[in-house]
Amino acid sequence: MVDSMVYCSIMKRILAQDEIPDDIIQKSRRWQQSRNxxxxxxxxxxxxxxxxxxxxxxxxxxxxxxxxxxxxxxxxxxxxxxxxxxxxxxxxxxxxxxxxxxxxxxxxxxxxxxPMRTQSGVAPVTVLTAPAGCPGKCIFCPDDWRMPKSYIYDEPGCQRAERDGFDPFRQTLGRIRSFESIGHSANKVELLILGGTWSAYSRNYREWFIQRCFDAMNSAGAFDAAMVDTAEEVASASLAEAQQRNVEAQHRNVGLVIETRPDWITPDEIRHLRRLGVTKVQIGVQSLDDEILTRNKRGHDVAAVRHALGLLRTAGFKLHLHWMPNLYGATPDSDREDFARFFDDPAIRPDELKIYPCSLIADTELYTLWQEGAYHPYTQDELVALLADVKPTIPAYTRVNRLFRDIPAHHIQAGVTMSNLREVVHDELVRRGARCGCIRCREIKWRRVRPDELTLRVTTYATDLTTEHFLEYVTGPQSEEPGLIAGFLRLSLPREPGVGSRRFMDEIHNSAMIREVHVYGPALAVGAERPGAPQHAGLGEQLMDAAREISRAAGFTRMSVIAATGTRAYYAARGFTLGDLYMHSDLLPRA
Ligand code: SF4
Incomplete structure (x- = not known):
């Protein structure tokens, strides 16, 4: 592992106004004018x-x-x-x-x-870290000096980040305002921090970055009411103070996501992620074939992935993995086998998945291999057939968030460029009479439901270190559309005390762990209830009661939850007390 200072010593935290490229500023001005x-x-x-x-x-x-x-x-x-x-x-x-x-x-x-933006009940606020290198040397990865590694300046979120000088405060405040200006509530914010390898930035930078994101969430209301003028006025003295303010803030953080490499997940990193308030980790896996990982110079093997996921899962994090078909050395058939490993291997079994087919970008090692005739991008037919084959195999507990990365087509030198791949694959599934059963494909979206339409379904599956229970409320057989998901809970029970991260985190040594509770419906402001919307039908409480029952029956006497900072009040009202890095409640036997 390389010292993170290598990547950050040459890095500026925030670009000065005169360092932001002219084209970005002009574009932003034109947009502002059209609105004003x-x-x-x-x-x-x-x-x-x-x-x-x-x-x-x-x-x-x-x-x-x-x-x-x-x-x-x-x-x-x-x-x-x-x-x-x-x-x-x-x-x-x-x-x-x-x-x-x-x-x-x-x-x-x-x-x-x-309306799709907050359909899952939460406003996703995406921010980018400042341009910096990455310890990885992956042969397919673009290297744009204006961006953090792997991002390209004209990808949608990248232009916004550059316009804001990569300032976490301005980015977060800007996104919240943007959501609210188009009629969405941003009271529940899932903060997604993108950019190369999070763990390779200096610890100092990571803490400062998240503190400033919290400062923006905590003060967005005051800025809109013109009660404050400058970002400095609302600066907190410490990360802990910024987090504490968020517990009762108008814009609460209900999820915090970072992306990193599997070989940077260590016990120390696990503790630090929790200290920062992280609840979900995106891990670049790309392949579960050691030969493919080596040929693409990933710099880690499958064993490192298993180890990282074991530490993260037993610490309660949600696991969001990236898979990249069409890597150098892969074929459509080898990719079908590779995809099956994500669920056949108990140590993998992700909660969420992004499928990013490899894009061929100029000035990468992969581009040279393509010019030499050693690499062949899949045709559209090959890629659609591959994805239509694998999608129906995805279990009920996994959500496929993306099927294609939004790289502007003019950067892709050969191969598939269409950004509507998801719809094309969906059409192919319809043509075959097949269906994908992943969470995203079953979400209830805008439909209204009556409580008597819903039934509780529990999927239990084993991982290398835990027994996972995926509890979901779905529309029952009597419903017009059976199987739609209105809310779910991930309950993680360690196989034995002290496995994985439980070995060095006494606080959760032998707890039943709630890793996620999610009830669907547009992100409603507190008090702005919508009759019939599942978020307000008490589904969260019912899911937690069911999780308690399962945990008690398995012999657990304590339940913990990986609570995002802005959900602490919610869990406190339901009998959980704040520990050091988690919240806990005793599982008293039923009277
Ligand atoms: S680890 Fe990720 S960001 Fe780093 S080089 Fe590899 S793909 Fe790019």
């Missing part, structure tokens, strides 16, 4: 009429954009063109501020932009 020229006061009357028409459509007849468009056409903007959703939201807010309209969640739901 609309004055809601001038358009309140026609938009009021539009909102009334939107409200008049019965729920069972509302069909998103198809219902909205005819209404907008009847009230053209200044006699020509249509009002955008951003225009509608700006006017809606003004009408409320002026007392001309009562807040109505139904209106917001129908005019909200990009």
């Amino acid at each position: 020229t609309f004055d809601p006061a001038e358009h309140s009357a026609p938009v009021y009429a539009i909102l009334q028409e939107i409200l008049a459509v019965p729920e069972d007849e509302w069909n998103g954009q198809s219902s909205l468009r005819p209404i907008l056409t009847r009230f053209p903007k200044e006699g020509k063109g249509l009002y955008s959703k951003a225009n509608l939201i700006a006017c809606y807010r003004r009408l409320i501020a002026e007392g001309d309209l009562e807040p109505d969640p139904l209106i917001m739901r129908r005019i909200r932009m990009k």
